[in-house]
Amino acid sequence: MAAAVKTAPPLRFTGVVAEFANPKTLTDAAKQVREAGFKKWDCYTPFPIHGLDKAMGLKPSPLGYIVFVGGLTGLCLALLMMWWMNSYDYPVSISNKPLFSVWPVIPVLFECTVLFSVFTNIGTMLALNNLPKPYNPLFNVSEFARVTDDKFFIYIESDDEKYDDHKTESFLKSIGAVQVETVPEYE
Amino acid sequence: MSTKYQFTTENKTWQLPMIAGVGLLLVSGIYGVIAGDMHGFWASYHVGFLFTLGITIGALFLVMIMTIAKAHWHIVIRRFHETIAWSFPVLALAGLPMVILLFTSDHHPLFEWAHKDVVAKDLILQGKSGYLNPTFFAIRYVIYFFVWSWLAFRLHKLSTQEDENPDPSNLSIGPLTRLGLKLHIAGTGEALENRLEYFQLRRLTSAWGIPISALCVAFASFDFLMSLQPHWFSTIFGVNFFIGGWVTSHAVLLLVALYFVRNGKLADVISDEHFHDMGKLMFAFTVFWAYIGVSQALLYWYANLPEETIFYKVRFESGWLGWSWFLLFGHFVMPFLLLIGRAIKRRKEALAAMAVWFLIIHFADLYWNAMPALYKTGPHYSILDLTCWLGFVFFFVGLFFYKIRQHSLVPYNDIYFQKSLHFHQSF
Numbered sequence A: 001m002a003a004a005v006k007t008a009p010p011l012r013f014t015g016v017v018a019e020f021a022n023p024k025t026l027t028d029a030a031k032q033v034r035e036a037g038f039k040k041w042d043c044y045t046p047f048p049i050h051g052l053d054k055a056m057g058l059k060p061s062p063l064g065y066i067v068f069v070g071g072l073t074g075l076c077l078a079l080l081m082m083w084w085m086n087s088y089d090y091p092v093s094i095s096n097k098p099l100f101s102v103w104p105v106i107p108v109l110f111e112c113t114v115l116f117s118v119f120t121n122i123g124t125m126l127a128l129n130n131l132p133k134p135y136n137p138l139f140n141v142s143e144f145a146r147v148t149d150d151k152f153f154i155y156i157e158s159d160d161e162k163y164d165d166h167k168t169e170s171f172l173k174s175i176g177a178v179q180v181e182t183v184p185e186y187e
Numbered sequence B: 001m002s003t004k005y006q007f008t009t010e011n012k013t014w015q016l017p018m019i020a021g022v023g024l025l026l027v028s029g030i031y032g033v034i035a036g037d038m039h040g041f042w043a044s045y046h047v048g049f050l051f052t053l054g055i056t057i058g059a060l061f062l063v064m065i066m067t068i069a070k071a072h073w074h075i076v077i078r079r080f081h082e083t084i085a086w087s088f089p090v091l092a093l094a095g096l097p098m099v100i101l102l103f104t105s106d107h108h109p110l111f112e113w114a115h116k117d118v119v120a121k122d123l124i125l126q127g128k129s130g131y132l133n134p135t136f137f138a139i140r141y142v143i144y145f146f147v148w149s150w151l152a153f154r155l156h157k158l159s160t161q162e163d164e165n166p167d168p169s170n171l172s173i174g175p176l177t178r179l180g181l182k183l184h185i186a187g188t189g190e191a192l193e194n195r196l197e198y199f200q201l202r203r204l205t206s207a208w209g210i211p212i213s214a215l216c217v218a219f220a221s222f223d224f225l226m227s228l229q230p231h232w233f234s235t236i237f238g239v240n241f242f243i244g245g246w247v248t249s250h251a252v253l254l255l256v257a258l259y260f261v262r263n264g265k266l267a268d269v270i271s272d273e274h275f276h277d278m279g280k281l282m283f284a285f286t287v288f289w290a291y292i293g294v295s296q297a298l299l300y301w302y303a304n305l306p307e308e309t310i311f312y313k314v315r316f317e318s319g320w321l322g323w324s325w326f327l328l329f330g331h332f333v334m335p336f337l338l339l340i341g342r343a344i345k346r347r348k349e350a351l352a353a354m355a356v357w358f359l360i361i362h363f364a365d366l367y368w369n370a371m372p373a374l375y376k377t378g379p380h381y382s383i384l385d386l387t388c389w390l391g392f393v394f395f396f397v398g399l400f401f402y403k404i405r406q407h408s409l410v411p412y413n414d415i416y417f418q419k420s421l422h423f424h425q426s427f
Helices: A023-035 A053-056 A063-089 A102-128 A142-148 A165-174 B013-033 B039-069 B075-085 B088-104 B117-119 B123-130 B134-164 B175-188 B196-224 B237-262 B273-301 B306-316 B319-339 B348-373 B383-404 B415-421
Strands: A010-018 A041-044 A150-159 A179-185
Touching: A010 A023, A010 A165, A010 B175, A023 A041, A023 A053, A023 B075, A041 B134, A102 B273, A142 A150, A142 B273, A165 A179, A179 B075, A179 B237, B013 B039, B013 B383, B039 B075, B039 B088, B039 B134, B039 B196, B039 B237, B039 B383, B039 B415, B075 B134, B075 B237, B075 B273, B075 B383, B075 B415, B088 B134, B088 B383, B134 B196, B196 B237, B237 B273, B237 B348, B273 B306, B273 B319, B273 B348, B306 B319, B306 B348, B319 B348, B383 B415
Parallel strands: none
Antiparallel strands: A010 A150, A010 A179, A041 A150
């Protein structure tokens, strides 16, 4: 990684990252980090771990409610569109059927609801996850590269109210971290 | 044999509902004779019969589909479905009067196409008489119930045998099945391990069982329900009947599972994760029910053929309009909005309330499908509707408890049983 060859002194340290050997120790540690009262912290793992969300005390995602509103918007817009096109803007009588009827419109309503739901879903999901995120100070820690392979990490930000350089490091070690690194940020 | 999962109960647990069921049906019949309303009695009896038939068919299909898809979560609740599906032969007996009346009565209370004087004056019915005639109907009736019963018994037997005797060398299968099993295992590339034989044999049975019994369901729905209005036809109707039964089958499963969790027998076996999945399936299939209903109405609206639109003319332009609205909201809009969230699917009691609602609304759905054929101007309510329905429900609840006591409540020797116990939702 390019970050590893930086020679200039770092501007500041954004926090500490602790490496854990397996999902079990990570989950136990996450529980203790939460109980210690930290707010600005996160876990990084190569794959989803069952029960980690509970250990971290994550709240259920609001995504579903937002998608529901998005779908409802699509439904209403489709209804408006079909009525406007078929019976107001360009009315054509076909085999003497009524200009506007709910039956032929239902597939359009359904499709537009799905379309709007999906777009809302993807957009909101990215926004809630702060994605896309091309840069993260964690990339400056060379050991962190193995997060996509076989290592498990907890990262505590220095912005956290409870954060204290040495205390936090020794705390992470006390709850089973294999090694703890400070996370530097360069110009 | 493990007794941990054995359900022991007094005999009255199954005897009382059974007696109540038979009693209700008998009283209804006697009431029909006294009040001179045999027509009404047979119609109500038919709706009750179709109600239980739909649930039983749904149970059979769920076992087969979950088996062939290797669904691990379903294993802890599989025995309930197998037990429900086991009641096919009894259902065949329950529907027998409908067939016998075709031969003994000139005026069959349900089927207009069996009235010789009506058919003689009706060109359309004459054209259909090659299919809709008593003899062919009886033959089909036998085929349907033979296929369903055979599959249900085989799957039930393979599953319970594995409990009691997991050694596959005890499998009693014919040479042809053994060859099929070998080819199947070779084809899927899975080693012929210990006990995988049971698993693969159930999958093999399901593989050919699904298409054959699906055809039977489609034609049975044409015969039992669609032919009540013999001029009318709908090619999608089989799916319509099928899906109504599926939703209700999930609902019944959920209530049974909750019963065994509540009485402590399976409290540490069936978790909220399993209930979550049952809730998801109930939600999915009630939406699918609406989808099929709309598909039918949409095509009718475009084609505008008198033989087809008569179905909706009767139901939208008479006293039945209220029922139609009730079904739209009760079977789709309300369950959709209530079940769409995650929180309710993880609350067993709320799900159980929805399950009870689905039992009621499925009855309303069948009532709305069947009754307007006989009462074209509007609903003709009778106490028999309720007593016949409850009679069937009670009787089959009793039958379920009668059978469930005889075997373990869960297939604990299934090779994926442990996986099923530790099942978790992925989000």
